[in-house]
Amino acid sequence: MLSEGDTKLANYLDEVMRLQENADWRTSMGETRTMNMHVSKLQALLHELDASVLRYDHKLDKITEIIEVPYMSRHNTISEKRLENSVGWLFDRTEYKEWTSCSSSKLLLLRVLTNGLLSCVLLARAGKTYITSKVVDGLKESLTSDTEGGAKFAYFYCNRAEESRRDPTGILCALIQQLAAVGRKNVLQPVFNTQKERANRGQACSSLTLGESENLLIQIVNIYPQCIICIDVLDEIDSQKRSDVLKALLRIIEESNGLVKIFVTACNEVDIIHQFKEFPHIELQPEDNISDIERFIKKKTNKDCH
Numbered sequence: 001m002l003s004e005g006d007t008k009l010a011n012y013l014d015e016v017m018r019l020q021e022n023a024d025w026r027t028s029m030g031e032t033r034t035m036n037m038h039v040s041k042l043q044a045l046l047h048e049l050d051a052s053v054l055r056y057d058h059k060l061d062k063i064t065e066i067i068e069v070p071y072m073s074r075h076n077t078i079s080e081k082r083l084e085n086s087v088g089w090l091f092d093r094t095e096y097k098e099w100t101s102c103s104s105s106k107l108l109l110l111r112v113l114t115n116g117l118l119s120c121v122l123l124a125r126a127g128k129t130y131i132t133s134k135v136v137d138g139l140k141e142s143l144t145s146d147t148e149g150g151a152k153f154a155y156f157y158c159n160r161a162e163e164s165r166r167d168p169t170g171i172l173c174a175l176i177q178q179l180a181a182v183g184r185k186n187v188l189q190p191v192f193n194t195q196k197e198r199a200n201r202g203q204a205c206s207s208l209t210l211g212e213s214e215n216l217l218i219q220i221v222n223i224y225p226q227c228i229i230c231i232d233v234l235d236e237i238d239s240q241k242r243s244d245v246l247k248a249l250l251r252i253i254e255e256s257n258g259l260v261k262i263f264v265t266a267c268n269e270v271d272i273i274h275q276f277k278e279f280p281h282i283e284l285q286p287e288d289n290i291s292d293i294e295r296f297i298k299k300k301t302n303k304d305c306h
Helices: 004-028 032-067 072-081 088-092 094-101 116-126 128-145 168-179 189-200 210-221 242-255 270-275 290-305
Strands: 106-112 151-157 226-232 259-267 281-283
Touching: 072 128, 072 151, 088 094, 088 128, 094 106, 094 259, 094 281, 106 128, 106 242, 128 151, 128 226, 128 259, 151 168, 168 210, 168 226, 168 242, 189 210, 210 242, 226 242, 242 259, 242 270
Parallel strands: 106 259, 106 281, 151 226, 226 259
Antiparallel strands: none
């Protein structure tokens, strides 16, 4: 169904074609004065069309204001610091292979135990955040090389030290921002519809609520045949609000029309384990990362010696 803006644009173009045909016919009849009148009207229509395009872009700017949350810089920083050729063991795990190849919607949880010196080393260089960055880079590469296309990908790194990275609404908005983008300046129709409804309520420039974010995310996910979502360190979300994100992820899987795959990492928090108890999980073991740890220590030692 055409939006109000699309319908108006189509009407403009129809009128332009009609006036052009009329002008051509009038010219052949030698009625210059009538033709000039039509040309003036045509110019007025084109001017109004230009103004409409400007308003369209302005609306897009307003929409990005209410959903924009920085997400890319964090990944770039982690990816650059990740030990080269590390975390390769994950892609050989049966659970991960089944998650990537599964034809039904599924969530995969990577659990990390945080106790003792080993965990300190893991979290320092080869922990769950670096594992997530490896998964993100791998999925980006595979989706880029996928000739069939159709899949959309979004990711987010939580951080308890930053308000926008520990707040459920900000996290959902970051996912919306990535999944709703079409090209460099366009976004999907559900985003425009949401903004229009908010404008009618006098809330055009205010931030999306948690409920609005969740509903909008569901609508966007349902547009695509496949969506993949990665979220790192769920345990760093505000503990009083964390259940909102956990329930939203479950709702996406339950209500999505297409295929949805979600990869999340977390420490052994009781609420997270309980919410995702029906889904497969990988528990990070010392032997999984032993080679990465040895290489990291060797690299660190050599660097300190120099």
